[in-house]
Amino acid sequence: HFESLGQIVMRSGWKGDSTYCTFTAGASLRQHKHYDENNFTIYKHDFLALDSGTRGVETDWNLRHYYAQTVAHNCVLVRRPNEPLPSYWGPACPGPEGRNNDGGMYEGSAKVLAFETNDDFTYVASDATALYGRKCTEAVRQFVHLLPDVFVVYDRVGAANPEDAKAWLLHVKDEPSVEGRVLRADCGKGRLFCE
Secondary structure (H helix, E strand, O other), X not given: OEOOOOEEEEEOOOOOOOOEEEEEOOOOOOOOOOOXXXXXXXXXXXXXXOOOOOOOOOOOHHHHHHHOOHHHOOOEEEEOOOOEOOOOOOOOOOOHHHOEOOOOOOOOOOEXXXXXXXXXXXXXXXXXXXXXXXXXXXXXXXXXXXXXXEEEEEEEEEEOXXXXXXXXXXXXXXXXXXXXXXXXXXXXXXXXXXX
């Protein structure tokens, strides 16, 4: 748990077929910080749950208006109509991508409520409620890595206005298949199932 960076790194081993995961929460350093608290990425043979977008260049609208925003990460959105986009590097973009927030967070850090790791699991609980402003009454994520390669994600999310839609994001490289309640995403030799 690298507290100053707000990064928790989990792994099942050090070999090529090991499972690796990062969880983002509670950074005290603000440099290059995206609006991505409670985000996770998972890697096994390839990126299975990933950050979407690309860094581009500093003056590129993609970094300011997509990649740094909550919607580009495996987070929860609380969508309030006509909500302003939080500013990031550089001037605001005059196009539609620079005007509307897609339900994301604002500046700040989540509070890590619990962290435990041992030979069987790693557990983290994190509260990002304050980062959503007045539109959110609760945004707590509990995340468990059961070794070697099972993950449990439990979110408690409340919108101040019940009509505000909530969305749970999972970014994968290629279009996944869905059968019943099970999503399957393949990437290279890796495969992710989500129920």
